Amino acid sequence: MDLCAGPGGKAGVLAGLSLERGATLIANEVSRHRAELVQATVREAVERGADVEVQVGDGRHVGEDEPGVYDRVLVDAPCTGLGALRRRPDARWRRESGDVPVLASLQRELLNSALDATRPGGVVGYATCSPHLNETEYVVKDVLKHRDDASWLDARPVLAEVAPGVEVAGEGPALQLWPHQHGTDAMYLALLRKH
Structure with missing residues (x-):
């Protein structure tokens, strides 16, 4: 499941992978307009036989509505986008310091919902395009502090597999990439294993 699928870039990649691997992809998006963008993005993979369903719904409720259903859940959480300022410099004028706590609360809810929706043994990927600790490491640590059914996985070997040669400093287990x-x-x- 792609829990926050709009506008569809990652869902498109996942749809192609699902076609290769014979998997089913559920792409969830809270906004009907953005769900239509996801639908347009995955259309070609669906025409080629990919099993993709695009649904409109609040990701914060998926775990309650579909507990323990998914093998893999991606939470590309809504965030301040501070990590993408080099591509979208105008975003700096749309953000205020008060945005971070509001978004961090939403991110915690989405991550908890994703973990609830994941079957034991499954994996949740939590991603943001922000380097702000209150949207990254602190969200994951806070969620795990209140749960005993999930733990960190080391994301560095995954990066080495999908992007050979990209060196990431730090001890892990999460990855933080930097423009420079x-x-x-x-x-x-961050990758989390559900127990």
Whole structure:
């Protein structure tokens, strides 16, 4: 499941992978307009036989509505986007310091819902395009502090597999990419195993 699928870039990649692997992808988006963008993005993969369903719903309720259903859940959480300022410099004028606590609360709810929706043994990927600790590491630590059914996985070997040669400093288990080091947005990824 892609829990926060709009506007559809990652869902498109996941749809292609689901076609290759014979998997089913559920792409969830809270906004009907953005869900239509997701639908347009995955259309070609669906025409080629991919099993993709795009649904409109609040990701914060998926775990309650579909507990323990999914093998893998991606939470590319709504965030301040501070890590993408090099591509979207105008975003700095749309953000205020008060946005961070509001978004961090939403991020915690989405991550908890994703964990609830994941079957034992499954994996949740939590990602943001923000380097702000209150949207990254602190969200994950706070969620795990209140749960005994999930734990960190080391994301560094996954990066080595999908992007050979990209060096990531730090002890892990999460990844923080930086524009000046990796030529990307300042992206964060944590992987969590559901017990």
